[in-house]
Each structure stands twice: as C-alpha cells, then as structure tokens.
Amino acid sequence: MCGVVGYTGTKQASEWLLDGLQTLEYRGYDSAGIQVVSSSGNLHGVKCAGRVATLRERAHSANPVGTCGIGHTRWATHGAPTDGNAHPHLDGSGRIAVVHNGIIENYQKLKRELMAAGHTFLSDTDTEVIPHLIQEAWDGPAKGDLAAAVRNATDRLEGSWALAVICADCPGTLVVTRNGSPLVVASTPDGAYAASDVMPLASVTSHVLQLNDRDIATLTPDGAIRITDRDGRVVDHPTAIDIDWDASAAKLGGYSDFMAKEISEQPEAIERLLSGRLGKHGIELDELSLTREELASVDKVVIIACGTSYHVGLIAKAAIERWARVPVSVEYASEFNYTEEYLVTDHTMCVVITQSGETADTLTAARRMKGMGCNVFAITNVLGSTAARESDGTLYIQAGPEVAVASTKAYTAQMVGSYLLALRLALANGNMSRDEVEKHYRDLTQIPDIMREVLARRWQDKQAARLFRNQRSALFLGRNCNSTTAYEGALKLKEISYLHAEAYPAGEMKHGPIALIEGSFPVVAVVPADHVHDKTVSNIQECLARGAVVIGVATDGDERVAKLCSEVLWVPPVADELIFPAVAIIHLQLLARYVARDRGYDVDKPRNLAKSVTVE
Numbered sequence: 240m241c242g243v244v245g246y247t248g249t250k251q252a253s254e255w256l257l258d259g260l261q262t263l264e265y266r267g268y269d270s271a272g273i274q275v276v277s278s279s280g281n282l283h284g285v286k287c288a289g290r291v292a293t294l295r296e297r298a299h300s301a302n303p304v305g306t307c308g309i310g311h312t313r314w315a316t317h318g319a320p321t322d323g324n325a326h327p328h329l330d331g332s333g334r335i336a337v338v339h340n341g342i343i344e345n346y347q348k349l350k351r352e353l354m355a356a357g358h359t360f361l362s363d364t365d366t367e368v369i370p371h372l373i374q375e376a377w378d379g380p381a382k383g384d385l386a387a388a389v390r391n392a393t394d395r396l397e398g399s400w401a402l403a404v405i406c407a408d409c410p411g412t413l414v415v416t417r418n419g420s421p422l423v424v425a426s427t428p429d430g431a432y433a434a435s436d437v438m439p440l441a442s443v444t445s446h447v448l449q450l451n452d453r454d455i456a457t458l459t460p461d462g463a464i465r466i467t468d469r470d471g472r473v474v475d476h477p478t479a480i481d482i483d484w485d486a487s488a489a490k491l492g493g494y495s496d497f498m499a500k501e502i503s504e505q506p507e508a509i510e511r512l513l514s515g516r517l518g519k520h521g522i523e524l525d526e527l528s529l530t531r532e533e534l535a536s537v538d539k540v541v542i543i544a545c546g547t548s549y550h551v552g553l554i555a556k557a558a559i560e561r562w563a564r565v566p567v568s569v570e571y572a573s574e575f576n577y578t579e580e581y582l583v584t585d586h587t588m589c590v591v592i593t594q595s596g597e598t599a600d601t602l603t604a605a606r607r608m609k610g611m612g613c614n615v616f617a618i619t620n621v622l623g624s625t626a627a628r629e630s631d632g633t634l635y636i637q638a639g640p641e642v643a644v645a646s647t648k649a650y651t652a653q654m655v656g657s658y659l660l661a662l663r664l665a666l667a668n669g670n671m672s673r674d675e676v677e678k679h680y681r682d683l684t685q686i687p688d689i690m691r692e693v694l695a696r697r698w699q700d701k702q703a704a705r706l707f708r709n710q711r712s713a714l715f716l717g718r719n720c721n722s723t724t725a726y727e728g729a730l731k732l733k734e735i736s737y738l739h740a741e742a743y744p745a746g747e748m749k750h751g752p753i754a755l756i757e758g759s760f761p762v763v764a765v766v767p768a769d770h771v772h773d774k775t776v777s778n779i780q781e782c783l784a785r786g787a788v789v790i791g792v793a794t795d796g797d798e799r800v801a802k803l804c805s806e807v808l809w810v811p812p813v814a815d816e817l818i819f820p821a822v823a824i825i826h827l828q829l830l831a832r833y834v835a836r837d838r839g840y841d842v843d844k845p846r847n848l849a850k851s852v853t854v855e
C-alpha cells in the first residue's frame with residue numbers, strides 16, 4: 240500500500256517526484272524518500288520517517304541534482320517507520336536504488352542466501368533484498384543490462400511488487416515492473432513517468448499505459464517506453480487508459496481537507512452515474528458481460544468486499560433480494576478466502592465491490608470465484624484497476640478520485656451502482672415490469688437533490704459533534720438496511736476520530752451491548768419513517784432509560800424522535816426505504832469529520848490506515 244513514482248527526462252526529477260508522492264500519500268504516509276541520478280552517474284538520495292512535507296523540506300536543503308529518479312511513500316509492513324527503513328534501498332555497492340510497493344514473501348530465505356554470499360543489510364525491510372539481487376544479476380548474467388537484471392532478480396521473488404529501479408552506471412534509464420501491485424507509465428514530450436496510479440500523472444498527460452504482471456518497462460529521457468514480458472518478448476500493445484478527469488479533481492480546490500471535498504461531491508457523483516442509464520431496454524448496463532438470458536438465469540449472487548465496500552454489499556443485498564428476488568450472500572473477502580467449502584450454483588454471479596480496485600483480499604476472492612466458474616462483475620472507482628481488468632464486466636462509478644482514506648463518495652456511488660444492477664437483474668428475470676423499473680430509477684434520480692439538502696444541514700452535525708466531547712465510546716443503532724447505515728457511521732467515526740464505536744442492529748442491543756450504556760453515553764440511532772420505525776423508537780427509549788444521550792437520524796417532521804433525542808440529524812422524506820441509507824450517511828460522514836476535527840486529528844490521513852490495502 241505504498242506509493243511509487245519514477246521519472247526520467249529533461250527536467251530536474253526531484254520536484255515532480257515530490258509532487259507525485261504528495262498525490263500518492265493517501266497510499267501510505269509513515270515515511271518517504273527520493274533518489275535521483277545525475278547525468279554523470281552520481282546517486283543522491285533523501286529519505287526520512289514522517290510525511291512527504293518533511294521529505295520536501297529535507298530535499299530542498301539537500302538539493303539532489305539529476306533528471307532521472309524514483310520516489311516512495313511508505314506504509315510500513317516489515318520494519319518500523321524509521322529513516323533507515325524508508326525507501327529507496329540500495330545495493331551493497333551503492334549504485335542501484337529501488338523503491339517497492341508490496342511484500343516479498345520469501346525475503347528471509349533470500350536474505351540468508353545473500354548474507355552467506357557476503358551481502359550486508361542496513362534495514363529491517365523485505366525490500367532490501369531486491370537491490371542486492373539486482374546487483375548480483377547486473378554483475379553476472381545480465382551483464383550491465385538493467386532490465387535484464389531486474390527480470391533476473393524478480394524471477395527469484397515470491398509475493399507482490401511494484402518496483403522502480405535506477406542505476407548509477409546507466410544514468411537516465413529507469414526500469415519499472417510489477418506483480419500484483421499497481422503501476423502505470425506514461426510517455427510525454429519532456430520525458431517518461433511511472434506511478435502507482437494515474438493520479439500523479441494527471442498533471443502531465445491524459446494517456447497512460449497499464450503494465451501487466453511481470454511486464455518490465457524501460458523508460459528513457461526521450462520519453463520512450465519499451466515494455467517486455469517475463470520472457471523478454473516486446474509487448475506491442477499495452478493496455479492504455481485515458482484519464483477522463485482534470486488534474487484539479489485530485490486537488491483541494493478551496494476545501495480544508497479532502498474528506499470535506501469528497502463528502503460535498505456526492506450529489507454530482509450520483510448524477511453522473513445515473514445519467515443516461517434509462518434507455519429503450521430499461522436500465523442500460525452494458526458493462527455487464529452477461530446476456531439478458533444469462534442474467535435471467537442468475538439464481539444466486541455472491542458479493543465480495545472489505546470495509547466500507549462490504550457495507551455497500553449489505554445494502555446491495557437488500558436491493559437485489561427485494562427487487563430481483565435473487566438470494567444474495569455478502570462475504571468479507573478476507574474471510575471468504577479461507578472458507579474451505581464454499582457452495583455456488585451453476586448460475587451464481589459474483590459481484591466484487593472495491594473503490595480502489597486493488598484491495599488484495601478482494602482480488603484474491605474474485606480470482607477464486609472466477610476459478611469456480613462464476614461470472615465476476617466489478618463495481619469500482621478506479622479506471623484500469625486490477626479488479627476492473629480481471630473481471631468479466633466492470634461498472635465504473637465515476638466518483639472521481641477519492642483521496643481521503645475514509646471512503647465517502649465512493650460509498651454512496653457504489654451503493655447506487657448496485658441499485659442499477661439490482662434493477663437490471665429484476666427486469667431481466669421478470670420480477671419487475673419496465674414501468675416498475677422506470678419508477679424506481681426515477682426515485683433514484685431524486686438522491687442528488689436530497690443529498691444537497693442534507694449537506695446544507697451540516698450545522699446539525701457540527702452541533703451534535705459536541706456530544707462526543709470527553710467520550711471514549713459510542714453506540715450506533717439501526718434496523719434493516721439502516722443497520723448498515725449504523726455500521727458505516729461507526730466505521731467512519733472510529734477511522735478518523737479514534738473513538739471506539741460499536742454498531743448493532745437496534746433489536747440486538749438488548750442481547751449484550753446495552754450493558755455499555757451509562758450516563759451521557761452517546762448513542763446514534765438511525766430511525767427513518769419506515770416500516771420498523773416504532774421498533775427503533777422503542778430501542779431509543781431503552782437507551783434513554785439507562786441514561787444515554789441519543790442522537791437521532793430521522794425523517795423531517797418526526798415529532799416523536801424530536802422529543803426523545805438530544806440532537807436530531809434531519810433527512811428529507813424519501814420515496815423508497817432504500818434511498819434513506821444513501822442520503823442519511825452524509826450526516827454520519829459529517830458527524831465523524833466534526834468529531835475528529837474537534838479532537839485535532841488529520842481527517843484525511845488517519846493513523847495506521849492506508850487508502851489502498853494491497854497486502855493480505
């Protein structure tokens with residue numbers, strides 16, 4: 240989950256490397272480093288524990304000179320986040336520098352072999368074996384060919400990697416490769432670039448190339464990129480991705496933090512996603528690779544996801560079961576991967592939900608489902624991501640880059656994306672008429688305006704956040720699809736405010752969590768005007784009887800809830816119960832953000848987390 244960048248060209252490398260790392264910092268932010276090589280073959284590196292801002296200060300005073308270089312922002316896996324463990328790592332001769340995203344699973348064995356051969360190691364990382372292996376190949380069978388040396392070295396690795404490599408003996412040559420970790424490259428008039436994802440490249444080009452696993456790309460200062468496969472054969476037609484958003488989409492644009500910006504962007508994201516989806520065949524979802532007949536025969540859906548995307552899966556289950564009447568199982572990818580027996584039918588469809596499209600657990604699960612013969616449909620935000628490339632069909636939610644680690648706009652857009660799938664299935668299998676589907680689609684089109692109204696009520700969230708002062712824990716409750724709203728609200732709060740937050744289906748509270756409640760304990764109760772309203776109101780009463788302070792998330796005009804709750808986060812009436820989770824969550828996203836800011840935390844980069852969880 241680290242970020243990797245590389246550049247070779249006509250400009251000094253360090254400025255873009257630092258800017259690129261800043262953009263990739265969401266991938267990891269416990270240490271950072273750059274290394275450049277000058278045309279005369281001098282390697283100059285700067286690295287440190289801490290964020291890219293610290294690295295930038297150090298780099299400005301060190302002023303590394305060179306038009307070819309690599310950079311890294313780290314999320315520690317092997318070895319604490321210290322200066323010494325920060326990337327780049329060098330070989331024993333100090334001529335070869337490497338940055339790495341991923342995990343080398345056989346590094347201990349390789350390290351023992353290298354040490355026995357006289358190599359000395361300076362860090363606790365798994366990565367450090369790589370420059371030493373490249374050095375052995377460079378001095379041996381690869382005979383001074385950097386791409387061949389990298390190929391030779393990576394043939395000995397097990398695990399996952401995205402690597403960028405430079406060498407003092409061939410200044411100007413940048414070699415990059417990947418296996419299981421994302422990496423893209425781009426050719427421009429002022430040189431060639433590499434990065435973990437398209438975001439840092441959006442400022443220099445709108446056209447990038449996707450590397451396949453084990454491809455090795457050699458980048459040169461004239462902007463040329465030569466890609467060869469594992470056997471050294473030239474790859475003529477690499478996959479191209481056109482970046483269809485402006486570089487400014489990944490910038491703050493006047494907001495104080497990305498989370499605030501991304502929460503505000505939700506109405507437009509949903510509008511984009513829904514636009515043009517109602518056509519002469521009902522819901523237009525050409526992204527599906529199944530024919531209408533195949534869709535009609537789907538008799539089970541398995542949804543695979545992690546974290547916030549898993550919560551989307553729970554709501555998707557409600558929609559698919561209600562509208563298409565197809566049974567759905569929702570699985571945590573990390574659990575599914577180690578479930579020995581998993582039963583599928585001949586017509587099981589797998590839906591993977593992943594904002595980044597790079598979550599290691601989710602990708603492993605998707606491959607397993609494919610291996611079991613299921614059609615795999617991905618709902619993702621990132622163009623050209625591994626989930627998209629490996630799935631049979633992909634719905635891009637088009638939410639634009641999501642930079643804050645806490646997912647917000649991707650949550651609601653993925654939810655609406657799954658509603659489109661549910662309607663498409665319902666129409667295909669005959670559980671809904673075209674008119675019914677059209678009515679539901681029109682209901683969905685109300686979401687953006689209701690979201691705007693909720694956003695305009697952010698003062699309610701700010702006010703409610705005060706009830707969390709001096710608290711260490713909170714309970715979130717809801718019923719049916721809004722138990723998921725409670726799960727997601729609690730996840731947001733714990734991710735960014737470090738408050739313990741427990742979420743339960745409201746009716747389950749009496750089976751244990753009620754023991755937590757004492758005087759002034761905050762309970763967030765999601766209680767829309769729906770078919771379980773009275774039941775949830777009773778649960779609020781039970782909390783109040785034990786001294787809790789209750790914050791309601793309720794439908795406008797609900798006098799009963801207004802009387803019971805210390806604060807109410809009001810939501811305009813919705814046409815369908817399934818719309819409430821998509822709009823009410825905005826209050827809980829804002830609430831979590833206000834609580835975290837009250838406590839003085841960086842809401843975009845919470846401790847210990849990373850945006851893209853590319854390790855198992």
Ligand code: AGP
Nearest residue numbers: 546547548593594595598645646
């Ligand atoms: C969300 O706020 C989290 N940061 C996290 O739970 C995330 O949803 C999870 O890691 C899955 O990510 P994905 O959607 O990119 O697969």
